[in-house]
Amino acid sequence: MISPLDLDRMAKAPSRVxxxxxxxxxxxxxxxxxxxxxxxxxxxxxVSELLARESKTCVLRSEFKYQAESATDVGFWMHLTDRxxxxxRRMGETLDTRETYSDFEPWMLDRQSHSFDNGRCxxxxxxxxxxxxxxxxxSLMDLVDMDDTETKEMIEEFQDVLNDxxxxxxxxxxxxxxKADYEEEGFPTLxxxxxxxxxxxxxxxxxxxxxxxxxxxxxxxxSMSFSSTDSEGEKPSFFASSDDYIQTLLDLSDSExxxxxxxxxxxxxxxxSLSESLDADLWYEISNKxxxxxxxxxxxxxxxxxxxxxxxxxxxxxxxxxSSENFYSDQSHETLAVWERKYE
Numbered sequence: 337m338i339s340p341l342d343l344d345r346m347a348k349a350p351s352r353v354x355x356x357x358x359x360x361x362x363x364x365x366x367x368x369x370x371x372x373x374x375x376x377x378x379x380x381x382x383v384s385e386l387l388a389r390e391s392k393t394c395v396l397r398s399e400f401k402y403q404a405e406s407a408t409d410v411g412f413w414m415h416l417t418d419r420x421x422x423x424x425r426r427m428g429e430t431l432d433t434r435e436t437y438s439d440f441e442p443w444m445l446d447r448q449s450h451s452f453d454n455g456r457c458x459x460x461x462x463x464x465x466x467x468x469x470x471x472x473x474x475s476l477m478d479l480v481d482m483d484d485t486e487t488k489e490m491i492e493e494f495q496d497v498l499n500d501x502x503x504x505x506x507x508x509x510x511x512x513x514x515k516a517d518y519e520e521e522g523f524p525t526l527x528x529x530x531x532x533x534x535x536x537x538x539x540x541x542x543x544x545x546x547x548x549x550x551x552x553x554x555x556x557x558x559s560m561s562f563s564s565t566d567s568e569g570e571k572p573s574f575f576a577s578s579d580d581y582i583q584t585l586l587d588l589s590d591s592e593x594x595x596x597x598x599x600x601x602x603x604x605x606x607x608x609s610l611s612e613s614l615d616a617d618l619w620y621e622i623s624n625k626x627x628x629x630x631x632x633x634x635x636x637x638x639x640x641x642x643x644x645x646x647x648x649x650x651x652x653x654x655x656x657x658x659s660s661e662n663f664y665s666d667q668s669h670e671t672l673a674v675w676e677r678k679y680e
Contacts, residue, residue, distance in 0.1 A: 466576035467551035
């Protein structure tokens with residue numbers, strides 16, 4: 337016979353089992369919700385940190401922008417002052433005339449660095465016509481050995497393409513390209529059939545990498561042009577030429593090119609004349625092939641950075657010869673001309 341006590345135990349046993357199962361499921365749900373919440377919190381913290389860093393970087397770059405613009409303007413006016421004080425604009429040589437103003441830092445287009453704000457901002461002045469000029473396609477042959485027929489043919493093909501790109505007709509040169517050829521390549525809006533307006537247009541032309549050594553020079557704005565400074569104007573500027581260009585044009589060995597690099601560093605750092613730091617034969621060869629006279633068009637660059645790795649590069653190209661019509665952008669001579677402004 338079942339006692340009342342047994343009946344009570346039997347009634348309570350199923351209820352206890354059901355309660356334990358529900359409690360376990362509830363615990364799993366609570367832990368799942370808690371894990372999801374923690375994950376969301378961690379995600380929000382990461383996103384907030386990234387947004388804070390991006391905001392800080394944007395603020396710093398905005399600050400750097402104004403700092404770089406200010407530094408390049410100072411560099412521009414200091415260069416104009418330098419040109420007014422010293423009429424001899426030949427670079428790479430120590431000038432006796434500068435002894436009169438020995439406390440005046442030279443501001444020439446020779447890539448020397450100029451420090452602002454305790455080294456936080458560095459300014460460099462360089463000739464604007466550095467690199468391949470689209471108005472001088474024949475200069476590409478200057479770097480080719482007379483016996484290198486393969487390279488000469490490749491450059492001739494590129495010159496035909498460049499000619500067809502800029503001429504105003506649809507007559508195809510021997511190796512050139514006209515509208516139908518560009519349409520086949522998927523560029524229905526090419527060629528321009530007019531003068532190139534932007535240097536980047538050269539990068540649309542086939543095989544330019546194999547023909548052009550170094551950079552492409554800026555294309556002057558319409559109605560403006562590069563000015564030749566003297567009889568050496570047809571020679572490439574030494575300080576505006578890349579190391580690869582110099583080594584190729586002079587057919588130098590690696591050791592000779594290293595000697596030139598060290599000589600350029602000595603000039604930029606200590607003002608040591610190139611003729612003093614270079615071997616006499618090497619200096620003679622360089623002086624015959626390159627132009628050391630300063631250009632009338634300058635590219636002024638500013639690099640601003642901080643220890644955290646945030647940086648901004650700004651460059652502006654403009655005419656620096658005050659007597660030139662290109663110095664102004666209007667007939668009333670109230671606005672200074674700017675060829676290009678670019679932030680990187």
